[in-house]
Amino acid sequence: MNINLNNYEKQTFDAIVVGSGISGGWAAKELTEKGLKVLVLERGRNIEHIKDYKTALTDPWNFEHGGKPTLDIIEKHQIQNRTGFAISEATHEFFVNDKENPYLETKRFDWIRGYHVGGRSLMWGRVSLRWSDLDFEANLKEGIGTDWPIRYKDIAPWYDYVEKFVGVCGNKDGLAHLPDGQFQPPIDFTCAEEHFSKEVHKKFPNRYLIHGRGAHITQPTAEQTALGRASCQSRDMCMRGCPFGAYFSSQSATLPAAKRTGNLTIRPHSIVNSIIYDEQKGKAKGVRVIDERTGEWMEFFAKIVFLNASALGSTFILLNSTSKRFPNGMDDSGQLGHNVMDHHFRIGAWGELDKFQDKVQVGRNPVGGYVPRYRNIGKDKRDYLRGFGYEGGARRSRKYVDEDAFGADFKKQQTEFGNWSMDLGAFGECLPYYENKVELSKEITDKWGQPVLKMDAEFKENEMKMRVDMKNDAAEMLEAAGFKNINTFDDATYPGLGIHEMGMARMGHTPQNSVLNKWNQVWACKNVFVTDGAFMTSASCVNPSLTYMAMTARAADYAVKELKKGNL
Known part of the structure; x- marks a missing residue:
C-alpha cells in the first residue's frame, strides 16, 4: 500500500x-481488483493494523487512570462526553477532537466521528443484518x-458476495423479513439466553432471540487467513482495535486486499473540500483537497469519484461543490x-x-443476541409505522465484594457470582x-476556512409512539421468561448517537425527487458515485453497514x- 504523504x-x-x-474500504478493494489505479483520500491520520492499536492488549490495571477519561480527554471530546458514549482512556484516540472540528446545532445532534484511515470501521458495533422487501x-x-429504486433481488447477490469476504457469524433462522446470509458458525448462546428465547417464543410465537449476526470470524476461510485474519477470541474489547483481524475493518480486510493488487495509493491528512466539475464535458474531473497539517490546497484528478466520507461528510462535499452548473451544490432535485x-x-x-x-x-460474547x-408485520397493526428490533444478551457478574472483607472472606467473595442478568435494548426506525436537514453554515468556518455543517433534525411523533412499545415489550418478554427485578429504561436519544446517519443524498427513480439513481450515481454528474449512508432512501430498523458494503460493491x-464502455 503506497502511503502518499x-x-x-x-x-x-x-x-x-x-x-x-x-x-x-470496499470501494478501494473493488476498484483496484478490477484493474483501476485508485487514490484513497482520508482526512485524518494513518493508522496501521495491529501496530497502532496501542491499548488492544492492555490489562485494565495497567491504565494510568484506571481506564477513566481524563479531564483533557473530556475537554477534547465534548460531544461524546455529553452523551455518555464510551470514550475512555483505552479508546479516545479513535474519536475526533470535537473542539477542532465544530458544527452547529439548530436542534441537538450527537455527531460521533473518527477521522483516520479506517474511519469508524475500527469502532463500529459489527452487527451485520440484511434488509428485505419489507424495508425496500x-x-x-x-x-x-x-x-426505493431497487428491491431485495437486486442486492441479494451482493450481500452474498460481501458476507463471504467479511466473515459474518450467525444462524439461518428462516425469517422472510430478515433474510439469511452466508454465515460462519454463530457464537454460542449462554444458558440464560437459550432459556429466554425458548420461553418467550412459547408465549409470543412471533418473538424470539436469535444468534447475533456479527462481522466476527468464527471459522476462517482460506481467503481470510491469507489476509492475516483469525477467529474471534471473545475478548469483547473490539473498540480498541482487533489485532487478530477477527472483526471486519478496513485495516484488517479491504485495504490489505486492495494493497495486494499494486493499484492502491492512500493519502491521509487530506480533507476533500469539493468536487471539480468540468462545465464543457458535463462531468467531474477530480477533487480539491486541503492538507490537514499545512493548510495547503491541491487538486487530484480521476475518471470517476466515489464519495464515502460518511453520510454527513459526503453531503458536505456535494453541498460545497458549487459551480455555474450547480450554484447550490451538486443536485437538481432540492433533496440534497x-x-x-x-x-x-x-x-x-x-x-x-x-x-x-x-x-x-x-x-x-461481542455479538450477543x-x-x-415483529411489530407492523402481518396482522399486527400499531398506531405508528414501521418497527424495531432488540440487541441484548445475558451474563453472570461477580457478587458485590463487601468493603470490609479481608483475607479468606475477601478471596471467597472474589470467586462468587450473582444471578444471571439480561438486558434488551431496542433500535427503532426513523421515517425520512x-x-x-443539514446545510452549510454561513455563520462560522472551521480552522481550514471551510463552512461547517448546521444540523436541524429531530425524532418526531411516529418515533415517540414507537418508543412506548420498545420499552414495554422488553419488560413483557423478560417477565414471560421468568426474570425478576425487572427495570425499564428510556434515556434521552437524539439523532447522531445511533451512529447510523442516513439520507441527505437519497436514491430514487427520477432526478426530480432524488439525488442518486439506482446505481448510486449522481443524476446530474454520472461519474460521481455515493455509496455511504447518504444514499439511503429509508432507514429500516436494522443496522445499515452491511447494506453499505453490498451497495458499494454493486x-x-x-x-x-x-x-x-466509455459511458463515464
Whole structure:
C-alpha cells in the first residue's frame, strides 16, 4: 500500500475514493481488483493494523487512570462526553477532537466521528443484518418519502458476495423479513439466553432471540487467513482495535486486499473540500483537497469519484461543490441535505434470573443476541409505522465484594457470582422527513476556512409512539421468561448517537425527487458515485453497514463496466 504523504499539486488516477471507512474500504478493494489505479483520500491520520492499536492488549490495571477519561480527554471530546458514549482512556484516540472540528446545532445532534484511515470501521458495533422487501417497499406502500429504486433481488447477490469476504457469524433462522446470509458458525448462546428465547417464543410465537449476526470470524476461510485474519477470541474489547483481524475493518480486510493488487495509493491528512466539475464535458474531473497539517490546497484528478466520507461528510462535499452548473451544490432535485435519518435507541429493560446457579459464561460474547422486528408485520397493526428490533444478551457478574472483607472472606467473595442478568435494548426506525436537514453554515468556518455543517433534525411523533412499545415489550418478554427485578429504561436519544446517519443524498427513480439513481450515481454528474449512508432512501430498523458494503460493491462493478464502455 503506497502511503502518499507528498504534496503533489496535480496527480491523475483512474478513480478517487473519498474516505477509508466501511464503504470507502470496499470501494478501494473493488476498484483496484478490477484493474483501476485508485487514490484513497482520508482526512485524518494513518493508522496501521495491529501496530497502532496501542491499548488492544492492555490489562485494565495497567491504565494510568484506571481506564477513566481524563479531564483533557473530556475537554477534547465534548460531544461524546455529553452523551455518555464510551470514550475512555483505552479508546479516545479513535474519536475526533470535537473542539477542532465544530458544527452547529439548530436542534441537538450527537455527531460521533473518527477521522483516520479506517474511519469508524475500527469502532463500529459489527452487527451485520440484511434488509428485505419489507424495508425496500415500505415507502411506496405507505406513501412516505420516495420509493426505493431497487428491491431485495437486486442486492441479494451482493450481500452474498460481501458476507463471504467479511466473515459474518450467525444462524439461518428462516425469517422472510430478515433474510439469511452466508454465515460462519454463530457464537454460542449462554444458558440464560437459550432459556429466554425458548420461553418467550412459547408465549409470543412471533418473538424470539436469535444468534447475533456479527462481522466476527468464527471459522476462517482460506481467503481470510491469507489476509492475516483469525477467529474471534471473545475478548469483547473490539473498540480498541482487533489485532487478530477477527472483526471486519478496513485495516484488517479491504485495504490489505486492495494493497495486494499494486493499484492502491492512500493519502491521509487530506480533507476533500469539493468536487471539480468540468462545465464543457458535463462531468467531474477530480477533487480539491486541503492538507490537514499545512493548510495547503491541491487538486487530484480521476475518471470517476466515489464519495464515502460518511453520510454527513459526503453531503458536505456535494453541498460545497458549487459551480455555474450547480450554484447550490451538486443536485437538481432540492433533496440534497434533507431527509436526515438515524435509529433511535437507548430504551428497553433488564432483569435477573435465579436459575442456572451452577453455570457461568465462557468468554465475553461481542455479538450477543437479537430479537428481530415483529411489530407492523402481518396482522399486527400499531398506531405508528414501521418497527424495531432488540440487541441484548445475558451474563453472570461477580457478587458485590463487601468493603470490609479481608483475607479468606475477601478471596471467597472474589470467586462468587450473582444471578444471571439480561438486558434488551431496542433500535427503532426513523421515517425520512424532508424538514430534517443539514446545510452549510454561513455563520462560522472551521480552522481550514471551510463552512461547517448546521444540523436541524429531530425524532418526531411516529418515533415517540414507537418508543412506548420498545420499552414495554422488553419488560413483557423478560417477565414471560421468568426474570425478576425487572427495570425499564428510556434515556434521552437524539439523532447522531445511533451512529447510523442516513439520507441527505437519497436514491430514487427520477432526478426530480432524488439525488442518486439506482446505481448510486449522481443524476446530474454520472461519474460521481455515493455509496455511504447518504444514499439511503429509508432507514429500516436494522443496522445499515452491511447494506453499505453490498451497495458499494454493486456500484463499483457497474462503474467499471460503464467506464470500459466509455459511458463515464
